[in-house]
Amino acid sequence: MTGPKTTLGRLAGAAFAALAATVGAASAQPLTVVELFTSQGCSSCPPANANLIKVKDQPGVLALSFNVTYWDYLGWKDTFGRQEFTQRQVNYEPTLGHDGPFTPQVVVNGSADAVGAKPGEIQNLIAQSLINKGGRTKGPDVALAGGKVSIGAGKAPGGAADVWLVRYRRGVVEVPVARGENTGRTLPHANVVHSLQRLGRWNGQATTLPLPAASGGLSTAVLVQSPGGGPILAAATN
Template identity: 45%
Template sequence: MQILVALACAAVLAALPAAAGDGRPKGVVELFTSQGCSSCPPADAALGKLVEQGDVVALSYHVDYWNYLGWKDTLSSAESTERQYDYARTLGRKSVYTPQAVLNGRDHMNGADLSGINRTLDTLDDNGKGLTVPVTAVREGDRLNIHIGDGRGKADIIIVYFDEQNTVDVGRGENRGRKITYWHSVRDAQTVGMWDGKAMELVLPMTVMDHERYGGCAILVQKMKSATVPGPIIGASIVTDSPS
């Protein structure tokens, strides 16, 4: 299963867009949201603005615990809910909420607070808690080289697949009658390797990509507090099929 995921991601990465500066995003924003949450549409719109900024790895995880409110989120999954609860343990919280934005796996806030998100990402970066490990991908003929730079400690290498954009007509529940656009909604995630603090290359073949299945993917280099509890994200890159 991991091999299939890695092969698909390699094809998506062929569309790697150029990034500003040293090519390092200033942070990772993971939004936990739901189509059945009346407070979430402003946060979904804020995530869209982060995607437009182009300097943030922005991902949207649709949780399933609000599905009982009369509308089953068409993008929701138990895995997204599980990741949010895992973060609750990381952040020392007893409960979860929507819309919650988790920043670099280190902090959280209301996902609708766009200025606060950008400000906190800048502060984390200034304090050495940003994306300190460079992650790049370069196509060479029929293969793709993913390069992860030097750093400290150990971390998992996670590939996160997402739909680039979905527009949903919500038929019931708290958002009944609304047409809402969602960006970078996560559909799958797999751990495909481990980084031990030393620069490394992950070589993947460029195979046929099922473009109708995923619109892009992100590579996250994330430290783990335990086998199931995520820690800080120290490196990341994002790739979509859209022209840069």
Template identity: 55%
Template sequence: MRYLSGLRPAVAALVLSCGFIAHADAGQSTAIVELFTSQGCSSCPPANANLVRLSKEPDILTLSFSVTYWDYLGWKDSFGKKEFTDRQTAYEPALGQSGAFTPQMVINGRESIVGQDFNEIRRVIDSEPPLSGPPISLSTHGVVVGAGKGIPAPVDIWLVQYGPGIVQVPVARGENAGETLPHAHVVHELQRLATWQGETVMLPIPSAHRGLKRAVIVQEQNGGRIVAGATD
């Protein structure tokens, strides 16, 4: 089927003055891999398994987005949301795709592959330059995106909330009936926070829902390339 470099002293002081508590373990991502998948897609399990394998690499942020357009086949994806489908759809023109399909892995918002061949996934990731956008600092109640140069502004700042582990999903009907499918880093919430114009910006963000983690992605608009990302 078809970064988290250190903040400037002034910014750090601003964070403290606002009562934000920095997360010392916030992680810079060298690459961001998004898998668009569906529990109702018989072609998706190999890509799901590859994302599980890739999720064990700490410098790569892996995210599983469940889409909704295969729900009519007999099994409604338990994680599917329209906004996830919309995110995938926004990618396709710039990636040279005629339409959305599953499984699809999008790497740094720049490269699209099916995601069923782990060696291909590794080759694409290894060929990508590291994300080198503005520094990002996540805190308990906010995020600071530092100033950056050489990046076409404006770009969007996205907040993602995702499950940090692996979840096993039994599927009772549809193309994968009787199968139990592993999912890694399942996205539960996606929100566009603001537009970044190249200057330091501090934004309030909600605490993660119980059991979830947060990631912030800085990305060119309209499904463009990702320039920076960090997770708490």
């Protein structure tokens, strides 16, 4: 005979198992890559920076700040700006339907974008990307270990994809700005990217590439991405 306590125990156990399964499924989901193209010389960028800070620790999200260089002429040279970051943004614009780069701009998984400055705008893009994942071909598994990046077999749209190595500073850094549109302000930045390097190609076959050691306390992320500013197929971070 089953008593009330036994029944409650079974119900609690079932609820715990369902919760564990949900958490496990969420943790197994591919990373959602959120890229913010920003500049210390752009007066409209601080709200987008603040919005990226709000999502940077969200499970399943890889948030990255890429500082661009095309506002340096206004009188303040962005301390994190690099030409290769500007070029990465430029590569996105045709497929996203834009004539040229602008700041701030948030790109999610290389396939959807928004200005990112309004409250909740980045979170909405993330939510939409999770919905869209149900209709997309699953990307390859990516693992970082033992000085190597291992990419599993899968479908490479167009026959090949680029493998990008990203080094970034995890957390928030405050930058005082002395000139330009943000003169006198101290601007927070989340997960600032310090370098971007193409490691090689993935053609759908299981692939292993050497992973250079990080220095200076930087974190590592690897992106598998369709060439020319296409969708991000898979990502991993340490």
